[in-house]
Amino acid sequence: MARTQQRTTATDRADADTILEIRDASVTFDMDRGESRVLNDVSLDLQRREILGVVGESGSGKSMLASAMLDAVEQPGQLTGEITYYPDDGDPVDVLDLSSGELNRFRWEEISMVFQGALSSFNPTMTIRGHFEETLEAHDTDMDAGMERAHELLSDLYLDADRVLDSYPHELSGGMSQRALIALSLLLEPNVLVMDEPTAALDLLMQRSILRLLSELQEKYDLTVVFITHDLPLVAGLADRLAVLYAFEIVERGPADGIVHSAAHPYTRSLLKAVPNLDAPLETMRPIDGSAPDPVNIPQGCSYAARCPLATEQCRSEDPWYHDVSDDHDAACFHWERAADEIPLEITEATK
Amino acid sequence: MSDMRASGAGDPVVSLENLKVHFETEEGLLASLFSEADIVRAVDGVSLDIAENDVVTLVGESGCGKTTLGKAAIGVQRPTDGSVTYRGQDIWKAKDGTGAIEFSEIRRALQIIHQDPGGALNPNRTVMKSLTEPLKRWQSDMQSEDRRARVLRMLERVGMTPPDDYAQRYPHQLSGGEKQRVALVRALLMNPDLILADEAVSALDVSLRVETMDLLLELQEQFDTSFLFISHNLSNARYLTEKAGGRIGIMYLGQLVEIGPAEEVLQNSKHPYTKALRWATADLDQADRDGEGLPVRTIDIPDPVNPPSGCRFHTRCPKAREVCTREEPTLSDTNDSDRGHCAACFRDREDHEYWESEPLEENEISPLEEN
Numbered sequence: 128m129a130r131t132q133q134r135t136t137a138t139d140r141a142d143a144d145t146i147l148e149i150r151d152a153s154v155t156f157d158m159d160r161g162e163s164r165v166l167n168d169v170s171l172d173l174q175r176r177e178i179l180g181v182v183g184e185s186g187s188g189k190s191m192l193a194s195a196m197l198d199a200v201e202q203p204g205q206l207t208g209e210i211t212y213y214p215d216d217g218d219p220v221d222v223l224d225l226s227s228g229e230l231n232r233f234r235w236e237e238i239s240m241v242f243q244g245a246l247s248s249f250n251p252t253m254t255i256r257g258h259f260e261e262t263l264e265a266h267d268t269d270m271d272a273g274m275e276r277a278h279e280l281l282s283d284l285y286l287d288a289d290r291v292l293d294s295y296p297h298e299l300s301g302g303m304s305q306r307a308l309i310a311l312s313l314l315l316e317p318n319v320l321v322m323d324e325p326t327a328a329l330d331l332l333m334q335r336s337i338l339r340l341l342s343e344l345q346e347k348y349d350l351t352v353v354f355i356t357h358d359l360p361l362v363a364g365l366a367d368r369l370a371v372l373y374a375f376e377i378v379e380r381g382p383a384d385g386i387v388h389s390a391a392h393p394y395t396r397s398l399l400k401a402v403p404n405l406d407a408p409l410e411t412m413r414p415i416d417g418s419a420p421d422p423v424n425i426p427q428g429c430s431y432a433a434r435c436p437l438a439t440e441q442c443r444s445e446d447p448w449y450h451d452v453s454d455d456h457d458a459a460c461f462h463w464e465r466a467a468d469e470i471p472l473e474i475t476e477a478t479k
Numbered sequence: 480m481s482d483m484r485a486s487g488a489g490d491p492v493v494s495l496e497n498l499k500v501h502f503e504t505e506e507g508l509l510a511s512l513f514s515e516a517d518i519v520r521a522v523d524g525v526s527l528d529i530a531e532n533d534v535v536t537l538v539g540e541s542g543c544g545k546t547t548l549g550k551a552a553i554g555v556q557r558p559t560d561g562s563v564t565y566r567g568q569d570i571w572k573a574k575d576g577t578g579a580i581e582f583s584e585i586r587r588a589l590q591i592i593h594q595d596p597g598g599a600l601n602p603n604r605t606v607m608k609s610l611t612e613p614l615k616r617w618q619s620d621m622q623s624e625d626r627r628a629r630v631l632r633m634l635e636r637v638g639m640t641p642p643d644d645y646a647q648r649y650p651h652q653l654s655g656g657e658k659q660r661v662a663l664v665r666a667l668l669m670n671p672d673l674i675l676a677d678e679a680v681s682a683l684d685v686s687l688r689v690e691t692m693d694l695l696l697e698l699q700e701q702f703d704t705s706f707l708f709i710s711h712n713l714s715n716a717r718y719l720t721e722k723a724g725g726r727i728g729i730m731y732l733g734q735l736v737e738i739g740p741a742e743e744v745l746q747n748s749k750h751p752y753t754k755a756l757r758w759a760t761a762d763l764d765q766a767d768r769d770g771e772g773l774p775v776r777t778i779d780i781p782d783p784v785n786p787p788s789g790c791r792f793h794t795r796c797p798k799a800r801e802v803c804t805r806e807e808p809t810l811s812d813t814n815d816s817d818r819g820h821c822a823a824c825f826r827d828r829e830d831h832e833y834w835e836s837e838p839l840e841e842n843e844i845s846p847l848e849e850n
Contacts (some may be wrong), residue, residue: 184684184685184686185684285777285778285779300779300780301541302778302779303779330540330541330711330759331540331711331712331713331756331759331760332540332755332756332758332759332775332778333540333778334759335758335759335760335761336759336773336775336778339773357684357685358685358761359685359763360761360762360763361761363761363763364761387763397686398685398686399763401685401686401688401689402685402688402714403688403689403692403714403715403717403718404714404760404762404763405713405714405717405745405757405760405762406762409718409721409722412689412718413689414686414687414688414689414690414693415686418654
């Protein structure tokens with residue numbers, strides 16, 4: 128937790144291309160048995176027009192990170208830290224300082240969010256058209272121009288716009304309603320789209336198709352996209368950069384290729400081995416022994432030490448700071464240089 | 480249950496013959512969109528044999544009928560047409576009391592592990608109570624201590640140690656992976672011949688999946704049980720099936736479109752749908768970056784109430800030709816010699832009129848027309 132002072136990496140230096148800057152974001156809950164820390168001093172810069180994949184298993188804090196970006200952490204969760212938004216032109220916005228009215232505009236017009244499970248995001252008694260119109264009205268936006276954009280967005284997502292607009296949410300398949308929700312989230316022309324497991328409930332073919340459409344949307348509308356998922360292989364093909372969360376902290380971040388082909392954190396490497404895939408020899412797939420720490424009792428030192436084959440006394444007593452793996456790739460591990468030898472990855476090395 | 484095995488020697492454990500399961504749709508959801516149609520053909524003509532010690536994984540998108548087929552295979556879903564036999568005995572004739580094998584015996588032999596193991600456990604009962612209960616029913620002559628000892632041995636065997644501790648716990652005191660193990664123990668205590676495992680690992684965290692699949696395969700081998708796995712995830716299907724030397728069956732809109740040994744189906748996929756599923760199974764090599772087109776012409780699945788004519792995949796198939804819109808390929812149409820690997824696709828037949836048929840126009844079908 129004393130990590131902040133020691134961090135000196137590329138991702139720390141906000142530059143002209145940064146659209147969203149997250150500094151020391153923490154989320155805590157008071158529980159009977161103590162304070163539960165479900166996001167722990169996370170710092171991250173989102174670059175304009177990039178697709179950032181955030182990967183973490185359930186309970187790693189990835190949904191908290193998504194909520195933090197929009198100051199949407201639900202009570203009684205306490206969000207601390209700094210979130211700064213840099214619009215294309217104009218002054219930087221201190222997101223945690225916005226009034227609730229400002230925040231409401233900000234969440235649709237600057238940063239928009241799509242969650243898993245579109246059905247629960249839609250009002251079941253209202254047509255999809257109703258949702259689009261209501262959103263335009265609430266933001267005093269020109270209805271004709273807005274609905275024209277709605278048509279275009281729906282077509283971009285391979286949907287028959289008129290038919291979808293006239294449907295009620297339950298009349299659409301899961302894949303169709305999730306795409307309609309993505310269209311709705313882009314209605315007010317936000318610059319940033321934050322997606323929390325947007326495809327997890329869908330079939331793989333639909334997931335992959337939506338990812339393909341997303342990368343087309345990103346180019347067409349110059350979007351900055353944050354894609355949060357437990358599924359590393361899924362997002363690896365989409366993202367420009369990846370950030371890997373373990374136990375409420377970002378343990379590694381860097382270009383997607385770098386993370387997949389030369390992961391430096393032992394957790395990332397073990398995760399790559401733990402995910403079954405179609406091509407790697409079966410005997411190279413290994414589960415990760417042990418379990419993630421309890422948010423109420425985050426151990427001293429590196430939170431992965433208890434499961435890590437490389438852990439030393441230093442790891443158990445001292446928080447590892449970020450070590451540069453390359454210019455734009457770093458890992459919170461003292462022993463990252465030994466990780467490749469200790470945890471070999473046959474898949475990626477073989478196909479490099 | 481070696482006595483059972485002997486009597487059924489040579490017969491498959493379970494055999495499905497041209498199985499059909501049709502459901503009438505509820506008024507509302509689909510009926511409002513498609514006024515006339517009211518029959519969903521969840522399973523529409525599937526034949527499949529599951530042998531002893533066999534491992535078969537059915538893969539397909541939601542709504543393809545894989546769960547319905549699985550349930551029909553273990554005798555909990557009555558088929559509309561076709562037959563399901565257990566060691567040569569028609570299950571539903573046994574149920575109706577006209578078979579040579581008691582229905583209760585069939586129920587014991589065919590077990591299920593649900594996708595949501597928590598939901599299958601009574602929250603007010605300890606693990607021990609949940610596990611001894613079925614033993615009481617099926618092995619009523621067993622002493623109470625023997626039952627408890629057997630449960631403890633099984634808990635230990637699936638890695639729940641110390642077993643005494645776990646036996647006293649209630650379901651809410653177990654993790655998702657542990658509940659899954661309890662469900663597995665409960666199925667195995669019945670000495671089943673076949674276990675249906677419906678999405679047994681997809682709800683688990685990534686880092687737990689391999690471990691759980693290894694456990695399933697280990698127990699499959701130790702107990703000489705056949706497994707019918709159901710999964711929407713081709714990578715999990717590959718892991719389970721290839722390790723066990725089993726088969727993968729690919730389902731689309733109620734039909735089996737390709738089946739064969741795991742590595743054959745995945746490495747030499749014959750059906751364009753199998754290839755699309757392969758594409759959808761992201762691999763770490765980021766092949767996606769080269770920007771090849773979608774391997775399907777439309778991304779939404781047609782409505783199972785009105786499945787497309789001819790080959791059901793023709794509305795999405797990038798290789799579809801005119802003949803595919805009117806003639807239906809079947810699994811038996813194709814060359815069966817490749818180690819039991821076959822696909823319901825004309826492209827697998829060198830002399831089929833497909834090759835002379837006109838390709839379908841790219842834009843002939845609008846994205847949602849067939850939906």
